[in-house]
Amino acid sequence: MYIHKEGHTIIIIALIILVGLCYLSGTFAPQLIAILTYVFTAVIAYLIIQFFRNPKRPVAGIPPSTVICPADGKVVVIEEVEEPEYFKDKRIQISVFMSPLNVHSNKAAIPGEVSYTKYHEGKYLVAWHPKSSTENERSTIVIKQEKNEVLLRQIAGAVARRIKNYAKVGQELNHGEEFGFIKFGSRVDIFLPLGSEVLVKHDQIVRANITQIANLPS
Numbered sequence: 001m002y003i004h005k006e007g008h009t010i011i012i013i014a015l016i017i018l019v020g021l022c023y024l025s026g027t028f029a030p031q032l033i034a035i036l037t038y039v040f041t042a043v044i045a046y047l048i049i050q051f052f053r054n055p056k057r058p059v060a061g062i063p064p065s066t067v068i069c070p071a072d073g074k075v076v077v078i079e080e081v082e083e084p085e086y087f088k089d090k091r092i093q094i095s096v097f098m099s100p101l102n103v104h105s106n107k108a109a110i111p112g113e114v115s116y117t118k119y120h121e122g123k124y125l126v127a128w129h130p131k132s133s134t135e136n137e138r139s140t141i142v143i144k145q146e147k148n149e150v151l152l153r154q155i156a157g158a159v160a161r162r163i164k165n166y167a168k169v170g171q172e173l174n175h176g177e178e179f180g181f182i183k184f185g186s187r188v189d190i191f192l193p194l195g196s197e198v199l200v201k202h203d204q205i206v207r208a209n210i211t212q213i214a215n216l217p218s
Contacts, residue, residue: 004105006164006181007052014048047100054105057209059176064145065218067196068176069211070109070152071188072102075204083191086116086142086151091191092198094213096206098186106180107208108173109152109190110216112145117167139165139180143173148216151191154182176209193217 003011018041025037062068077095082088098104119139137156142149154163165180173179182188192198195217200206206213 002054002056003049004052004054004181006183007048011048011052015045018045051100051104053103055103057176057207059174059209062175062212064111064175065148065216066212067109067150067190067192067214067216068107069096069200069206069208069213070107070179070190071096071098071104072207073098073188073205075200075202075206075213076187077189078198078200078202080194081191083151085118085140087149087191090194091151092194092196092214094190094192094198094200096188096190098182098188103208104182104186105178105208106152106154106182106188108143108175108177108179109213110143110145110148110150111173111175112143112150114141114167114169114171114173114179115144115149116140116142116151117165117169119163119165137163139163141165141167141179145216148193150193150216151189152179153189153191154180155187155189156182190214 022038022041025034059068073096075094076097077093079093080090081093083091121137139154140151142151154165156163162183167179192214197215200213
């Protein structure tokens, strides 16, 4: 298991604090309290390390026109909507909610050139709130592939307060290449051209670079 670079400093600081807590508890607290502290700190350390895990999932043999899931989580939205930021027309929106237990590295849903990227300050509504896509802190990228473009939007939630977007306009992204990271519970919206064949269902559990969520129109 690989640990994401975004977690290196946080994990080191957390482990120092937890080890110090264990030392103080073991030195000054009654035995039962010390044992409970050891268990508590072990669970916290495990959860922190799990959150920043970054499993390697190479994409191979998938056609470029197949949209793979950019995030681990659960499908919470599949609907036709008006996309107001970039396309300004009707698109198919698929939204994936990421809990704190999911892998939080975000991947390119299709291979292509980054044609647009923008960060927006905003609120911290819960990630499944209908208005979180347009009112929360968020970061948008658009990947262009021949005649089709796919918009990916990272959305902060009530807990997630830091979005990292590594993509730059003009950059070529490979299928499944990492473009960003969101710390703690959050959501990723995918906006597809009308006519795309949706391959997932509402409430389906999906995994980045593994689950195929749609086929783009030819």
